[in-house]
Amino acid sequence: MVTASDRVGAKVSQPASWRRVKAWLHRHASARGYFLLSPTLLIVIGLMVAPLVTMIGLSFATQRYLAIDYSFSLKNYWAIFEPAAKPAYYLGIPFYLHKPIYVILLLKSILISLVATVVVVLISYPMAYFLAFRVKKHKLTWIILITVPFWTSYLLRVFAWKIILGYNGVINSGLLSLGLVDQPIEVLLYNTPAVIITLAHAWTAVALLPIYVSLEKIDRSLLEVASDLGATGFQRFVDVTLPLSLPGIIAAGLLVFIPTVGDYITPTLVGGTNGIMIGNVVQSLFTKGSNAPLAAAVSIVVIAAITILVCLFLWGIGPDRLRRQKA
Amino acid sequence: MKAVMRPRIDLLAVFAGLYLVFLYGPVLLLPLFSFNDSIFVSFPLKGFTLKWYSQMIENAALRAAFANSVKVGISVSVISTILGTLAAKAVTRYNLPYRGAIVGFIMLPLLMPSIILGIALLILVINVLNIEPSLYTIAAGHVLICVPFSMLVMISRLEGFDKSFEEASLDLGASAWSTFWRITFPLALPGIVASLLLCFTTSFDEFLLAFFLAGNQATLPLVIFSQLRLPSQLPSVLALGSCILMASFIIVLFSERARRRGVP
Numbered sequence: 001m002v003t004a005s006d007r008v009g010a011k012v013s014q015p016a017s018w019r020r021v022k023a024w025l026h027r028h029a030s031a032r033g034y035f036l037l038s039p040t041l042l043i044v045i046g047l048m049v050a051p052l053v054t055m056i057g058l059s060f061a062t063q064r065y066l067a068i069d070y071s072f073s074l075k076n077y078w079a080i081f082e083p084a085a086k087p088a089y090y091l092g093i094p095f096y097l098h099k100p101i102y103v104i105l106l107l108k109s110i111l112i113s114l115v116a117t118v119v120v121v122l123i124s125y126p127m128a129y130f131l132a133f134r135v136k137k138h139k140l141t142w143i144i145l146i147t148v149p150f151w152t153s154y155l156l157r158v159f160a161w162k163i164i165l166g167y168n169g170v171i172n173s174g175l176l177s178l179g180l181v182d183q184p185i186e187v188l189l190y191n192t193p194a195v196i197i198t199l200a201h202a203w204t205a206v207a208l209l210p211i212y213v214s215l216e217k218i219d220r221s222l223l224e225v226a227s228d229l230g231a232t233g234f235q236r237f238v239d240v241t242l243p244l245s246l247p248g249i250i251a252a253g254l255l256v257f258i259p260t261v262g263d264y265i266t267p268t269l270v271g272g273t274n275g276i277m278i279g280n281v282v283q284s285l286f287t288k289g290s291n292a293p294l295a296a297a298v299s300i301v302v303i304a305a306i307t308i309l310v311c312l313f314l315w316g317i318g319p320d321r322l323r324r325q326k327a
Numbered sequence: 328m329k330a331v332m333r334p335r336i337d338l339l340a341v342f343a344g345l346y347l348v349f350l351y352g353p354v355l356l357l358p359l360f361s362f363n364d365s366i367f368v369s370f371p372l373k374g375f376t377l378k379w380y381s382q383m384i385e386n387a388a389l390r391a392a393f394a395n396s397v398k399v400g401i402s403v404s405v406i407s408t409i410l411g412t413l414a415a416k417a418v419t420r421y422n423l424p425y426r427g428a429i430v431g432f433i434m435l436p437l438l439m440p441s442i443i444l445g446i447a448l449l450i451l452v453i454n455v456l457n458i459e460p461s462l463y464t465i466a467a468g469h470v471l472i473c474v475p476f477s478m479l480v481m482i483s484r485l486e487g488f489d490k491s492f493e494e495a496s497l498d499l500g501a502s503a504w505s506t507f508w509r510i511t512f513p514l515a516l517p518g519i520v521a522s523l524l525l526c527f528t529t530s531f532d533e534f535l536l537a538f539f540l541a542g543n544q545a546t547l548p549l550v551i552f553s554q555l556r557l558p559s560q561l562p563s564v565l566a567l568g569s570c571i572l573m574a575s576f577i578i579v580l581f582s583e584r585a586r587r588r589g590v591p
Contacts (some may be wrong), residue, residue, distance in 0.1 A: 035422025040433060040474060047471040051447035058450055068454070123346065130343045142581045149350055151525060152575040153532035155548050155566045159555065160353035162359065163368045163565075175372040197568035201353060206489050220345025255438070264535055269555070278512060279442045288444055296450065299443045 011263040012143065059297035068293060074298035102281065102298055106305055112192060114261040116199035120256050121249055123200065124207040128248075129241075131208075132215035143212075150205035155265055161198040162269050165189040190272025199268050207252035214248025215241070254310060261306055278302055349500040354572060361565040366560060379566040389550055389567065396531050396547040398463055403469040404526035410470070411477025411522055412515065418478075419491075427506040430482075435476045444471070447537035452540070462543040468536035480525060481587060484518025521586035527577045532571070547571070 012169045025032050048256055059076055062069045080102045087094035127146070135142050149157065164170045165188040172184035188194065218241065226236040260266075264279035271277065278298070286295035360368045364376035369590060383389060414433060419427055436444060446469050452458050492514065496506040534548035541549055554560040 011334040023488070029421050030423050033417045033423045036413050036417035036421070037423075037429065040410040040478070041429070043470060043474065044433055044436065047448065047467055048439070048444065049495045051444070051451040055443075056448040058454065070520060098476055104504055112459055114591045126339060126342050127346045130339045134339055134343075144352070145347070145581065148579045149354065151528055151532075152354070152572055153534075153548065153568070155532070155534040155551060156357065156572060157354060159551075159564075159568065160356055161553075163356060166368070168367055170368070170370065173367075198587045201349065206349065211375055259440050262442050264442045279440065282442055282446065286449075289456060292450060292454070299446060302440070304334065317578065 021030075055296045056300055058293050059300050061293045063291045063293050066290075078295045078299075079294060080297060081302060085213070097146060100220050100253065101277075102301070105278045105281055106302060107301075109261050109279070110305065110309065112195055112199070112275075112277060113257050113263075116196045116203065116260055117253050117257040119200040120204050120207045121211070121253055124204050124211055124252065125245075125249070126135065126222075127213035128208050128215055132218075146208055147205060154202060157202045157271050158198055158266050161194070161201065164198075165194050165270060182207065189270055191274045192271070194270045195267055195275040198270050199260055199263065200236075202266065203256045203260060206255050210251040210255065211248040214245040214251075218244045252312075258306055258310065262302055351364045358569040358570060361569045363562075366559065366562060374550065379562040383563045383566045383570075386563065388545075389547070389563075392545045392547045394490055395462055396542050399466045399469065399546060400527045400530040403473055403530040404523045406466075407470050407473035407526045408519060408522040409480075410474050411479075411480045411526075412519060414474070414478045415481030415485050416511075417579070419482055420490060430478070433478055436471045437475045441472075442539075444468070445536045448536070449539045459542055460540050462541040462544050462546075465537045466530075466545060468540045469530040472533070472536070473529050476525050477522040477531060479508050480522045481515065481518050484515055484586065486523075488514045515525070517585045517587075521582040522572040524547040524578045524582035524585070527584075528575045533574060552571050 019327060060072050061076065062071070062073050062075050077097060082098035083096050084098040084100075085096070087096045088100040088104070089095070090100070092108065095103060101258060129138070129151060131142055131146070147295075161316050162169070166172070167184050167186065167189065169189070172181075175181045176184065221243070222240055223236060226240045231239065261277075262282070264281045264283055267275050267277040267280055271280075282295050283300070285291050285298065359372075361379055362377070363372050364378075366375040417423065418430055423429065426479070437465070445468065448471075449460065452460060452464050458464065486584075492510050493506055494508045497503065501509065532548060534552060537546050537549055538552070545553075548550050551564055554564050
């Protein structure tokens with residue numbers, strides 16, 4: 001954009017103020033950079049920051065039947081965290097809350113995401129390792145083969161599991177027609193494991209690339225040194241390869257964990273009532289419950305919980321160690 | 328060394344094979360059952376039919392939704408690619424302070440759970456701006472998640488060629504404008520094509536933001552989602568899903584090839 005006006009400027013006389021701005025942009029390279037960046041930054045601010053700020057504002061309002069009372073109130077947060085004398089139990093943990101559903105479902109969503117993230121990393125790592133160290137020919141084809149599913153419809157990938165795990169689905173009907181079972185297995189669909197398997201499948205393509213990149217970047221001579229010094233293949237992996245690929249594992253973990261906590265499609269399609277997650281609650285509060293302020297407050301609590309967890313995690317790993325890995 | 332590692336190579340290769348089956352198997356069931364002559368998605372297969380595809384083509388609601396999705400997808404991919412390219416040029420060509428923070432900020436929409444983004448955008452649209460949700464609001468939501476992809480593609484493309492090409496052109500007396508059109512643009516073109524294609528398929532496939540931001544005109548994923556509840560519609564959803572998967576597959580294949588063209 002600057003380049004365009006530069007040329008025009010040479011021919012047409014312009015107001016002095018604009019010329020001064022241009023001269024200033026010409027002198028300050030980083031200002032020119034920010035000038036180029038500004039449309040994109042404005043879009044992200046307008047479409048992400050502004051909505052989030054609005055949502056924070058709305059979370060302090062109150063729904064009164066059909067209208068929203070915009071006077072400041074902490075009622076929604078009180079509704080989420082209001083204490084009660086009698087505890088509700090989830091996984092043996094007592095929750096002394098009046099309406100424990102929000103906190104319990106948040107915890108459940110976090111646990112589901114955590115397990116799914118671990119599963120994703122465990123299945124993606126060997127594949128990334130294979131790609132980085134074993135594949136010599138047609139590497140590009142392999143990479144494309146692995147990344148294509150990432151770009152295809154998430155809805156359809158999740159839907160595929162619904163037809164696999166369903167009561168009359170692929171697994172059950174397959175087992176029946178092979179004569180391995182007499183009647184369909186009911187426990188396949190509409191539960192937490194179904195959600196975890198589906199999430200693992202849908203997100204593994206996201207995790208694979210960061211892990212692959214971190215493995216690919218490892219200086220091969222380090223591995224040769226380890227072998228020359230007598231390390232076995234396993235020792236070499238544990239002491240050299242694994243620590244050096246840690247940044248990739250962490251990036252992959254965060255890329256999967258953060259968005260899946262609030263996932264809506266997977267629990268809706270394969271979770272049933274048993275596999276419900278916090279995203280379902282937010283959605284139903286917003287539409288069916290028509291309580292947008294409370295939905296906003298729950299969303300803010302979800303974002304806050306994720307942010308705190310991620311910060312704790314990164315702090316636990318230690319920034320020094322991360323930096324050392326990079327260097 | 329190779330002889331010692333022989334058994335592990337095999338194990339990993341076996342895993343890689345299983346992984347590919349896990350990755351593609353479930354998705355390939357959609358086309359498989361879309362040709363199956365039965366309303367139920369179950370084994371054993373009953374026979375080959377194309378009737379679900381003809382049913383799909385005859386469905387007027389699907390055709391309208393398809394047109395909407397294409398409209399949104401094309402506008403989103405053009406807008407996102409322009410914004411992504413500008414941002415990528417800024418961060419690769421200028422030595423910006425806070426570069427990492429800025430790139431991270433633009434990438435942030437990818438990390439946010441879509442449901443929260445969708446609800447927050449809808450609150451802004453309805454409660455503050457007082458706009459009726461429409462295809463425009465869907466497109467706005469999609470631009471937000473497509474810009475990061477476009478920027479990433481363009482950064483890797485622009486980093487791939489040397490700044491000195493542009494400098495040489497300027498030193499040899501070309502104007503900034505002709506340097507852009509004759510040096511920068513042709514070199515960046517494969518990246519731009521890749522970005523356009525990836526943004527299009529991202530927007531075309533996106534469900535959750537569209538779910539919240541849609542007015543009375545639906546996009547294709549919304550129609551698919553609403554028809555998932557109706558068992559009688561399931562086979563034609565399978566047919567539609569197969570077509571969408573096929574289209575995405577081809578688009579992504581082209582885009583990945585374009586993106587890597589001429590990169591050492």
